[in-house]
Amino acid sequence: MSLSRSKVTLGHNPESGEDSGWTNRGGEGPQGQSEEVQTQINDWSQSDYKDSHDPTTPNNGGTGADPQVEDEVEGVDDFDDMGLCDQLLRGIYGFGFEKPSMIQQKAIPIALKGSDMIAQAQSGTGKTGTFSIAILQQLDPGLKRCQALVLAPTRELASQSQRVMTALGDYMGVVCQDMVGGNHVANDVNRLREGVHVVIGTPGRILHLLRKGYLDLSAVRHFVLDEADQMLSRGFLDQIKDTFQYLPRDAQIILVSATLPPEVLDITHEFMRNPRRILVKREELTLQGIQQFYVNVEREDWKLDTLCDIYDTITVEKTIIFCNMRGKVEWLEREMNRRDFTVSAMHAGLSQKERELILRSFRTGSSRVLISTDLLSRGIDVQQVSLVINFDLPMERESYIHRIGRGGRFGRKGTAINFVTSDDFRKMEDLQKFYNTEILEMPSNIASLL
Numbered sequence: 001m002s003l004s005r006s007k008v009t010l011g012h013n014p015e016s017g018e019d020s021g022w023t024n025r026g027g028e029g030p031q032g033q034s035e036e037v038q039t040q041i042n043d044w045s046q047s048d049y050k051d052s053h054d055p056t057t058p059n060n061g062g063t064g065a066d067p068q069v070e071d072e073v074e075g076v077d078d079f080d081d082m083g084l085c086d087q088l089l090r091g092i093y094g095f096g097f098e099k100p101s102m103i104q105q106k107a108i109p110i111a112l113k114g115s116d117m118i119a120q121a122q123s124g125t126g127k128t129g130t131f132s133i134a135i136l137q138q139l140d141p142g143l144k145r146c147q148a149l150v151l152a153p154t155r156e157l158a159s160q161s162q163r164v165m166t167a168l169g170d171y172m173g174v175v176c177q178d179m180v181g182g183n184h185v186a187n188d189v190n191r192l193r194e195g196v197h198v199v200i201g202t203p204g205r206i207l208h209l210l211r212k213g214y215l216d217l218s219a220v221r222h223f224v225l226d227e228a229d230q231m232l233s234r235g236f237l238d239q240i241k242d243t244f245q246y247l248p249r250d251a252q253i254i255l256v257s258a259t260l261p262p263e264v265l266d267i268t269h270e271f272m273r274n275p276r277r278i279l280v281k282r283e284e285l286t287l288q289g290i291q292q293f294y295v296n297v298e299r300e301d302w303k304l305d306t307l308c309d310i311y312d313t314i315t316v317e318k319t320i321i322f323c324n325m326r327g328k329v330e331w332l333e334r335e336m337n338r339r340d341f342t343v344s345a346m347h348a349g350l351s352q353k354e355r356e357l358i359l360r361s362f363r364t365g366s367s368r369v370l371i372s373t374d375l376l377s378r379g380i381d382v383q384q385v386s387l388v389i390n391f392d393l394p395m396e397r398e399s400y401i402h403r404i405g406r407g408g409r410f411g412r413k414g415t416a417i418n419f420v421t422s423d424d425f426r427k428m429e430d431l432q433k434f435y436n437t438e439i440l441e442m443p444s445n446i447a448s449l450l
Helices: 086-095 102-112 127-138 155-168 185-194 203-211 234-244 262-268 300-313 326-338 352-364 399-407 422-435
Strands: 117-120 148-151 176-179 198-201 222-226 252-257 276-278 290-298 319-322 344-346 369-372 387-390 414-421
Touching: 086 127, 086 155, 102 117, 102 127, 102 276, 117 127, 127 148, 127 155, 127 222, 127 252, 148 155, 148 203, 148 234, 155 176, 155 198, 155 222, 155 352, 176 185, 176 203, 185 203, 198 203, 203 234, 290 300, 290 422, 300 326, 300 414, 326 344, 326 369, 344 352, 387 399, 399 414, 399 422, 414 422
Parallel strands: 117 252, 117 276, 148 198, 148 222, 176 198, 222 252, 290 414, 319 369, 319 387, 344 369, 387 414
Antiparallel strands: none
């Protein structure tokens, strides 16, 4: 059985009978409350994963193109040959980029032509740099107005993208500001009044600023949805649709993500104009260089002892341990500390300041083991994470690649260890089939493989 594709009614006005959603972008905001988006969302929250559309099956909607076939694009394999300004090139090389990654080789030249674009690539391959470079090249530094808007699903990812774009544009005199929930609105308003070229934020905060009239998008030429699979599903879709109504008609739309399920690609037909699609095939989604193992723990209450046994036998630079629920993260942190293991924990219940302190400590090496929910799985670039442990298998199978992508960014080697109970084997088999990969039983000499 396969899941139904998303059925979306976008911006329909019941009084006028006219559609005023994705495709009717204007410079002004919506008049009154727009109608609720009616969408059927995949439910992955049950004990077993459900089947979904085979990503290799042609999509008969829209253009009829197979959403998993990469657009035939010749890449440019040197930043110097992309026609970028000298100040931006200084920022690129100063940031540490030497050669563009595959997604950067193919996507940046297309984005510079102004085409709408869907870019899919594995975690850690430079997607943030892709849209940042394309946007910075096309900005007018002399125009102190918002010319680009980037939306991200989490505060941490928005803040990280802001840091990357600010560093890349260091010699251009551009101002990139993150505006996210948890920070004072007054600070955002003051920055907007001073003049901001690029706004990077979370959907709720951005929509609030738009509705209050603090943020003006009439000069926006570029709109990016980062982690688009998450942004176009579940609770974000209404906010994204409302944000679109404030965009100019001719704004360039860019979607980036590591995974793009067919039902998400279906939605893109509603608001993108003949997008160029740069997609990786499903079987390429599992990261090269990531060793994947499982441990048969049999029962849920044996996971803690198994984890402690592993840490008694191995030494690693940095480890992230993923749990599905906030309560389990807090419990595991307490139990590990009680057993004299130094760990830290991060979840959505912490304040923004607390999260930033924990991440900074982990990045600098003051803390080497971080327990987290999926909050940390999307796009948080923590260097030298050599081991990821899935204390719980993810509830959504698309989250698996986001999690294990922490373990080998930009080609570095990494290891993922999955704790599997007797009830989890069906999920693990489904993951292997979905990603066309093999998860081996963890060998007894695991320490020598790390």
